[in-house]
Amino acid sequence: MTDPSRLLAHLAAHLGAAHVLTDPVDLAPHLTETRGLRRGHTHAVVRPADTEGVAFVVRACAEAGVPVVAQGGNTGHVGGGLPQGGIVLSLARLNRLRAVDPVNASITVEAGMVLADVQAAASEAGMLFPLSLASEGSCRIGGNLSTNAGGTAVLAYGNARDLVLGLEVVLADGRVWNGLKGLRKDNAGYDLKHLFLGSEGTLGLITAAVLKLYPRPVSRAVAFVGLASAEAALALFRTLRAEAGPALTAFEYIVPFGLEIVLRHRAGARRPLAGAHAAYALVEVSTTRSDEEAGTLMEGLLARAQAAGLLADAALAASEAQANAFWDLRESLSEVQKAEGASIKHDVSVPLSRLPAFLAEATRACEAAMPGLRVCAFGHFGDGNIHFNLSQPVGMDRAAFLAAWERFNRIVHDIVAGLDGSIAAEHGVGLLKRDELARYADPVALDLMRSLKAALDPGNILNPGKVLNPGKVLNPGKVLNPGKVLNSGKVLPDGGAGAAASCGVSEASTKI
Incomplete structure (x- = not known):
């Protein structure tokens, strides 16, 4: 890895020294999350102003072998935005409204735009952007998309992933994928945007998005x-x-x-x-x-x-x-849960038909495991997502209670798994649930995720250690249905064009 001081000097020369922060006072807000359960560390916080600046930072870090952790409003709950070294790339300055198209019912915004500002821009156009969270005054849309945020309107409008038409993404090598199309129908190959939505900045950095708008309720x-x-x-x-x-x-x-x-x-x-x-x-x-x-x-x-x-x-x-x-x-x-002492929190979902059974079984099991424990279950009942939180018994030592977190994970998550549910409903996996995912996810699903990570971020510089434990990728290089959708990337030899044309296919159509 390159000497960090050389990298920081290189970044400062391009972005301006005022946007490469190294003072501990400036770094502090970027090193803890709202729950305050853990603390990160970083060489610097860099603040590019546009997509080109983000691409420059990622490219420089990739060449230096230095990890990059993207942050928006830093309002996450699972440690997904906490740096474990490397560089924090703040998207706060990418906060522009690029376009509003009421006829197409879409709005194009940059990743650093505060969610409440996106809502306001939609309202000014006589439309509704329905994503709504308790932290909407400080969270930023890029973070909402990278975690596939849910919120209170999922029942009617879906998760964040359901509200996206197109994305602009900086890849791990610094290239920019421009997928900012406001199309509702587009079957031209793989739907790439869904690779990055909910991936928590581990596959690419979202810098802008085209979002769906809806009629505003009267x-x-x-x-x-x-x-x-x-x-x-x-x-x-x-x-x-x-x-x-x-x-x-x-x-x-x-x-x-x-x-x-x-x-x-x-x-x-x-x-x-x-x-x-x-x-x-x-x-x-x-x-x-x-x-x-x-x-x-x-x-x-x-x-x-x-x-x-x-x-x-x-x-x-x-x-x-x-x-x-x-x-x-x-x-x-x-x-207000904070006023009752420490909390052990679970963000889970089960099929709606099994939600009452989950609440009853999990409540009984947790109360039996610790006398005096108080269950604070609440949430988005209509879509099967419950925040199954546990408040410490009155008078119990805070540290002693939090030490039981893993024990209660086994109780709650085993019940969730037995009901065909998910241990990460809307807050993501991050660092907090990384090992839980390895325990409960289908092994084939984990292998596919690791294969995607290796393909899109071979240097493992984008938010490393989050979501997935490092692991061996199985069956590398196997190809399904070769020659369909994508060609091999090779230019046809001289005789190839004529052969293709004789079958009614133009030379241009054989190249990607």
Whole structure:
């Protein structure tokens, strides 16, 4: 590896010394994540201003054999953006809105644009960009795409991957793949963008994206519902989904302990229902039709559900302020957990039909494993994603509780695996779940992932050590259906063109 000081001098000469940070005070915000569970280290943080600058940095680091870890807002939860040496490449300066096309219902943005700013730009064009997260005021769209973020609107609009039409990506050798097409149909070869979406910066660095926009709802209604059980929540969800169809835009689940700690620690929080219940749901419906009022739709849905015995009580927000207050009860859950001591967190998903069984079995097993432990389960019930968090017993030593993390991983993740679920639903794998992935993933899937990593990043400089453990790539060089889709890359000999033309194929069509 090249002397880091020489590399940094080379980068500073190109980017400007002000954008190659080495002072410990400047580095500090880039070395920890929001949970504060681990700390990284780096030679420097570099801040290119455009795609050409990103490509220059990656190319220089590749030549020097120095790892590159891309960062956006650094709001991740699994250590995916923490450097373990090498260079941190901040995408914060790539924050421009490149284009808005309301007719094509698309927006082209750079990777460093804050998610809330993308939402605002779409709104100014009379459209909706539906990706919504609690950290949307600080997270950046490149990070959202590289982790395939979920959020509260997955039920209606899908994950981040479902919202992308095209990408611009800097590859591990510094080349730039320009896939910024706003097409909804394009079968011209492999769909390359899906290699990079959710890959956590291990295969290439996303620098810009063409994103889907949607009609902006003209009205929405939000209700807070009291339920008898998780089974009742599933029954209510199925009924609302059948009756409301695409108008059902959110169905969030909260256990009683979760609601109680929000009411205890969140300033201004008010109890949404008069009585106590075994489970709660936050439900939202929205409509883009001017002749349909979401409040009227929600009233009918809740009245019929209550008459059918599917819910115990419900409060329909009477104003936008109250609707936002209901949402705040849900979105502040992660933050208020800190006031209850340490948390062991699991971001998991199971098939929706098995979600009540997971909640019951995992709760029983964890409470039996540690008396006094408090389960704080909440999340995106409608798409099967639950944040199954565990708060330490009152009075227990924090370090002693966190030392049990691996033990609870075995309990929770074994149950998830037994129900055909995923141990990484929306936060990604990163460093925190890397070894868990090696334990639970299909061996063939792991081999395919390692093969992709070796092909796209043979020098292993892009976020090394994240997502995948180093491992041997099996069956290298095997080819399926050779000659289809792609040719071998060789130029045809003199006689080849004529042979191709005689079969009705032009010479140009035989070359890539």
